[in-house]
Amino acid sequence: MKIVRLLLLAVALASLSSAALAQGKAPGKDALLYFIWPQNGAVIKGGFWCRFGLRNMGITHAGEDFQNSGHHHLLIDVNEPLEANEPIPQDKNHLHFGAGQTEARIELPPGKHTLQLVLGDAKHYPFNPPLVSEKITITVK
Amino acid sequence: MRDKVRDIHSARNNPPPRAMTTPRRLAAIVAGDISGYSRLMQLDEEGTHARVKRIQRDVVEPSIAEHHGRLVKTTGDGFFAIFDSPVEAVRCGVVIQQNMLGRNASLPLDHRIEYRIGVNLGDVIIEEDDIYGDGVNIASRLESIADPGQVFISGGIYEQIKHKLVCGYESLGDRKVKNITDPVRVYRVLPDPAAFNQARRRRENILITLLSSVLLVIAGGALWHWLPVPPGNVRDQASTQVSPEVPRPPPAKQSAQPPQPSPSAAPATKEAARQDRLPALVPPAPKQAPSQLQATAPATPASPPPVREPEMNMLRGGTFMMGSNDDNSEKPVHQVTIKPFAISKYPISVREWNDCAAAKACAFVATGKDDAPVTNVSWSDARQFAGWLAGVTRKPYRLPTEAEWEYAARGGTQTRYWWGDELVSGMANCKGCIDVAAVEQPARVGSFKPNPFGLYDMGGAVDQWVEDCWHKNYGGAPTDGSAWTEGDCGSHVIRSGSWKNDARYVRPANRDNYDTSVRYPTHGFRVALSP
Numbered sequence: 001m002k003i004v005r006l007l008l009l010a011v012a013l014a015s016l017s018s019a020a021l022a023q024g025k026a027p028g029k030d031a032l033l034y035f036i037w038p039q040n041g042a043v044i045k046g047g048f049w050c051r052f053g054l055r056n057m058g059i060t061h062a063g064e065d066f067q068n069s070g071h072h073h074l075l076i077d078v079n080e081p082l083e084a085n086e087p088i089p090q091d092k093n094h095l096h097f098g099a100g101q102t103e104a105r106i107e108l109p110p111g112k113h114t115l116q117l118v119l120g121d122a123k124h125y126p127f128n129p130p131l132v133s134e135k136i137t138i139t140v141k
Numbered sequence: 142m143r144d145k146v147r148d149i150h151s152a153r154n155n156p157p158p159r160a161m162t163t164p165r166r167l168a169a170i171v172a173g174d175i176s177g178y179s180r181l182m183q184l185d186e187e188g189t190h191a192r193v194k195r196i197q198r199d200v201v202e203p204s205i206a207e208h209h210g211r212l213v214k215t216t217g218d219g220f221f222a223i224f225d226s227p228v229e230a231v232r233c234g235v236v237i238q239q240n241m242l243g244r245n246a247s248l249p250l251d252h253r254i255e256y257r258i259g260v261n262l263g264d265v266i267i268e269e270d271d272i273y274g275d276g277v278n279i280a281s282r283l284e285s286i287a288d289p290g291q292v293f294i295s296g297g298i299y300e301q302i303k304h305k306l307v308c309g310y311e312s313l314g315d316r317k318v319k320n321i322t323d324p325v326r327v328y329r330v331l332p333d334p335a336a337f338n339q340a341r342r343r344r345e346n347i348l349i350t351l352l353s354s355v356l357l358v359i360a361g362g363a364l365w366h367w368l369p370v371p372p373g374n375v376r377d378q379a380s381t382q383v384s385p386e387v388p389r390p391p392p393a394k395q396s397a398q399p400p401q402p403s404p405s406a407a408p409a410t411k412e413a414a415r416q417d418r419l420p421a422l423v424p425p426a427p428k429q430a431p432s433q434l435q436a437t438a439p440a441t442p443a444s445p446p447p448v449r450e451p452e453m454n455m456l457r458g459g460t461f462m463m464g465s466n467d468d469n470s471e472k473p474v475h476q477v478t479i480k481p482f483a484i485s486k487y488p489i490s491v492r493e494w495n496d497c498a499a500a501k502a503c504a505f506v507a508t509g510k511d512d513a514p515v516t517n518v519s520w521s522d523a524r525q526f527a528g529w530l531a532g533v534t535r536k537p538y539r540l541p542t543e544a545e546w547e548y549a550a551r552g553g554t555q556t557r558y559w560w561g562d563e564l565v566s567g568m569a570n571c572k573g574c575i576d577v578a579a580v581e582q583p584a585r586v587g588s589f590k591p592n593p594f595g596l597y598d599m600g601g602a603v604d605q606w607v608e609d610c611w612h613k614n615y616g617g618a619p620t621d622g623s624a625w626t627e628g629d630c631g632s633h634v635i636r637s638g639s640w641k642n643d644a645r646y647v648r649p650a651n652r653d654n655y656d657t658s659v660r661y662p663t664h665g666f667r668v669a670l671s672p
Contacts, residue, residue, distance in 0.1 A: 058304060062659045087662050090604075090655065091642050092468075098659030099631060100306075107613070124661060 024084055024128020025121055028057040028068040033117050033133040040136040047107040050074065052097075052117055057131075062098030065122040070131070072097040073124075074104065075116045082132070087124035096124070108140045165264050169230035169298060170272065171210065172280040173201070173237065173258045174219030176289040181254065192254060193218060200240045207631055208233035213272050221272060221280075227262055227301040234258040234292040235308065235330060239658065241290065243525040246502040247532020255290045259283025261325075262297035279325055282318035286327070296326030448533045449496055451485040453670055454595050456548070458482070458622075462555060463547050464615050465650035472614050479548045479622040484541055485667040487586035487597050488514035488605060494526060502529035512585040514603045514665045520633040521658045523606045523666040530668065541669035542624040543609040543652070546636045550600060550649035552593035557648055559592040559600070569601035569647045570640045582640045583663075600647035603665030604635040604655075611654035632656050639663035 036051035038044060058069035073088045074095040082088070090096055097104065117133035118126055126132075175181070181189040201220055205212050210224040210233055224230035237256060245253040261283060263276015279295060287293040294302075299310060309331030315324035458481040464474040494515035497503035503526055507515045518526075523540055531538040541549065552559045560568050566576050570589055587597040608624035611632040619625055632654040638646025641663055645651065655661060 062656075062661075064308070089641060090639075090661055090663060091646065092653065096655065096659070096661070098661070099656040 024125060024130075027070075027119065027127040027129070027131040031055065031057040031119075031131055033119055033131050035115065035117065035133055035136055038115075038136070038138050040134065041138070042136075043139045043141060045141045047105055049103055050106045050115065051103040052101075054102075054119065057119070059100050059102060060122075061100050062096070062120070062124060063122055070119040070121050070127065071100060072102065073118045073120050074106075075114075075118060076106075076108070077113055078116065079114075082118060082126055082130055084126060084128060084130065088118055088120050088126060090124075096120075098124070110140050112137060112139050114138075165266050165274075167262070167264050168223040168225065168267070168272075168276070169227040169260060169262050169301075170265060170277050170280040171205075171222045171224065171230050171234055171258060171260050172219065172277070172284040173222075173234070173256045174216070174281075174284055176255050176257050178218035181252070184251065189254075196241070196244070196254060200237055200244070203630060204233050204236045204240065207629070208236070213267070214270055219284075221277065223265070223267065223272060227260070227298045228306045230260050231292065231294060231298060231302055231306055231308075231330060234260055234294075236658070238290055238292055239521065243521060243528055246525055247528045257284050257287040257289055258292045259285070259287055259294070260292065260298050261295040262301060275321070279318065279321060282321060283325070283327060286316065286318070287329075292330040294328050294330055296328070299326070299328045448530075449493055450530070450534055451489060451493055451668055452487065453483040453668075454486050455483045455672070456481065456594055459548070459553075461548050461551060461553075463544055463618075463650075465557075465648070467557075467645075467648065467650065470614050470652055471650045473616070475615055475618065475620060477544045477548070477620050477622055479545055481672055482541075482545055483670040483672065484545065484549050484596065485669070486591075486595065488603050488665045488667050489523075489526065490586050491515050494518075497526050497529045500529065500533070502526075502532075510581070510585060512587075513581075514583050514586050514598070516583060516603055516665050517660045517662050518606070518664055518666060519658045519660045520606045520655075522660065526666075527668050536670060538668050538670055540606060540608040540666060542622060543607045543634050543636065544619070544622045545669060546599075546605065546607045547649055548622070549594055549596055550592065550636070552596070552599070554593065554649075559649060560590075564644045570598065571601040571638055571647045572641055572643045574601065574644050574647065583665075584640070598637070600637055600649060600651075601642075602640060603637065604639045604653070604661075604663050605637040606664065606666040607634050607636055609634045630657060635664060 032053075032055040034053040034055075036053040038048060038050065052072045052074070054072075058066070059071060060066050060069040062071045074097070076093050076095065078093050088094055088096070095104065114135050114137050116135040119131040120126060175193065178189075178193075197215060197220065201215075202212060205222045208224065208229040209226070210222045210229060213221045213223055215221075222230075222233070224233065238258065241254065241256055245255065259280045259282065261276050261280035263274055263279060265272050265274035265276045283293040283295060293313075294310075303310065311329040311331060313327040313329055316327045317324045456479075458479045460476060460478045462474050463477045464471045466472060466474065490511065491507045491509045491513050492511040494503060494507045495511075498506045504522055507517070509516070527538045527540055530536075550559065554560075556562050558564065558568070564574065566574060568574065568590055570582075570584055583603055586602070589598065589601070591597045592599050608626070610626050610628055610630040611634055612618065612625060612628060635653050635655050636651070638651060638653075646653075655664065
């Protein structure tokens, strides 16, 4: 009896963990997320238009669960790793573009900053494996 | 409207001489008109006229501008707009329809104003205040075959947007339209892909439900074996599953009571605390006594439950300094005068939201515990709720303005937090602000201390939408406490920060923004009421 119960528990735990992992959808084949502008190492005066590039996948309004599409998130000066099983955070360092924007006017204080794009699915979760751009460093004068 | 369409026709047949010299261009044409306009006019001529004008001013014109279109002309009940981009044109159509949905939610059926919208791509002749060409006629034909509340697009538009604007599109085949030789391919736009994928979703949902119930049984068995479950928990779980209508202290319905004597610190806090413990002692306004009785009595399936109004705290108006120097978005600190208003004591709960969903006036049924704050609502969703509540209670419920929110959140203080300048553990539901993290987030409304105005969760818990459009700082902000609605309304202001944000975000001055019609799992709201 004890063994049966143990087995049941093991099954429950295993299925729970697989259910938790099921959130991350696979990104499109050969999908590529990148910055059209600015480029790594750019030195910028004042505000700038940050332009997001995406290949082999589509952009859609957040909340719309369509195959092979997602919406942009811009991470500014974020050092913590992305949580695969949590929605992409929403704060002043994690900007969301759920209306399907592909560019944004960004104003940052002078100094060095890192920028990185992350594609989120309809529910703002990162894909699995996450579809992220190269993390670039820019200097604002 | 029909006359106007005929006008365009005659214009096409006999193009005015000026048109010959006017350059042609390719444009996406949006034609919209109100279905049953004459009927509405018959019902209430002046009222309808005023409402239509207001809708044109508040919904149609801003939506067109927001999508970089140009309103070419308006007729009594319709409009024509042109866009450079087909995607923007269709988006604009969808936005107008969704806005109308919200506005209509609280109205009786025969008073609803519903637009039919057609979008076509065509080579047109554009003049100062009118447009001409086949393309325009097709747009207006599409509009005339569209059902009220729908957007119909032509094949040309569809080809342009199918991979860019991800909505559902339902092909209606080739349609012969009046006075146009070639048949036109017509698609219906389904802005809510849920409608499109409904069947598939339903199947998935059944599977998920089955799977989760199996999991629950297994996990429950395991837990039962491993853990001595505290009896309180068992009862809680049972009651939420079996009867979500477990009587909770009925709302005090303060909105109907005379204003609270003073928003100043001590008495208000005591008052709030007292009400919390002894809700039954709050004398209800006489005319609401029956509904109070009903709310306490066990719900009978026969009679629909009375509308649950959120508990409201009446705040005396006043003058305060809005903003701070902690973040660029909060500058400049400026003086604002607030008129007396009431604001809900807690963020709107899942239970309150689901009353609206049950009335089919809110877009979705919220999941989670009944007394948890509702989350995953967009600004448009929040507005829909307020509109519904206003309709059923006949009281002007609305979202608070940004200035009202900050005034209410400060609770008469000018410090960094409402309790002082230093972070105190356990005062607000934010990341790193509590010693023991709550097991289930977001914690139920009112789990933390109220501020001096007796308001709960003004900072932390859930982000809260306010009426104002986003502006990156307070340069040019109104000082009379009204909502700041000029400018880019593609995003609206959120306040409070959520349980996922750190202490910087629970400051009453903190402000952020989010896309107007996008839902996010930490976003909720509260409602306000002008006396």
